[in-house]
Amino acid sequence: DAGITQSPRHKVTETGTPVTLRCHQTENHRYMYWYRQDPGHGLRLIHYSYGVKDTDKGEVSDGYSVSRSKTEDFLLTLESATSSQTSVYFCAISVRGADYGYTFGSGTRLTVV
Amino acid sequence: KQEVTQIPAALSVPEGENLVLNCSFTDSAIYNLQWFRQDPGKGLTSLLLIQSSQREQTSGRLNASLDKSSGRSTLYIAASQPGDSATYLCAVGDNAGKSTFGDGTTLTVKP
Numbered sequence: 001d002a003g004i005t006q007s008p009r010h011k012v013t014e015t016g017t018p019v020t021l022r023c024h025q026t027e028n029h030r031y032m033y034w035y036r037q038d039p040g041h042g043l044r045l046i047h048y049s050y051g052v053k054d055t056d057k058g059e060v061s062d063g064y065s066v067s068r069s070k071t072e073d074f075l076l077t078l079e080s081a082t083s084s085q086t087s088v089y090f091c092a093i094s095v096r097g098a099d100y101g102y103t104f105g106s107g108t109r110l111t112v113v
Numbered sequence: 114k115q116e117v118t119q120i121p122a123a124l125s126v127p128e129g130e131n132l133v134l135n136c137s138f139t140d141s142a143i144y145n146l147q148w149f150r151q152d153p154g155k156g157l158t159s160l161l162l163i164q165s166s167q168r169e170q171t172s173g174r175l176n177a178s179l180d181k182s183s184g185r186s187t188l189y190i191a192a193s194q195p196g197d198s199a200t201y202l203c204a205v206g207d208n209a210g211k212s213t214f215g216d217g218t219t220l221t222v223k224p
Contacts, residue, residue, distance in 0.1 A: 043214040
C-alpha cells in the first residue's frame, strides 16, 4: 500500500452521528475513489474525484459526501451514519483514469451501532 | 450497466495444480481489465492490468487473457502454491476512469 494511507483503520460509531474517513496519497495521482465492500455485493463505487474540487457520484452515493481540497487528500463523510453503512471502505488512486489501473489502500472497517 | 461475473465463487485445489479463474462481463466496450488479489482482512493488490487493445499479460506464474468480443477474461495460475490462497477479483474499467468489480473467486490451495 505504498503511497496511500487510510485513516482510521477501524471505527465504531453510533447511529445518527457524522463520520469522516480520510484517504491520503503521496503519489500526486489525479484520480481518487471511494469504494465500499460488503459480503454478497463485492466492491461498489461511492464517489470519485478527477482533480481538486472535481468529484462525481458512483452507484451507491446516497448518504455520503466527499471533498477534495488538495491533491493528496480525499475525504468521505457519512452525514448521519446508519447501520446499513457498516462496511469496509477502500480508497483507491489512479494515475490517469483507467489507463494505469488502481492502487488500493488498506481499508477502514466501520461499524455503526 | 456493466455487470461482471466470476465463476466459481470458490475453488479448492491441491498444491502444484495449474488452474484457471474466469471473469465475464456484459458490455464489451471496455477500457481495460485488472486482476487483483485480496487476502482476508486486507486491501486489494494489483496482479495484472490488460488494456483493451491487448490480448494477454504475464507476470511470473500468472497469465491473464482478454477476449473483448466474447466478454471474457481468464487468470491462469501455474504450479499453484499454498501461498496463492486468497480471493481473486477482476475489475472492468470504462473510459471515464471507473471500474466495475466482480464478487471474486476464493481460492484455497491445499498442501
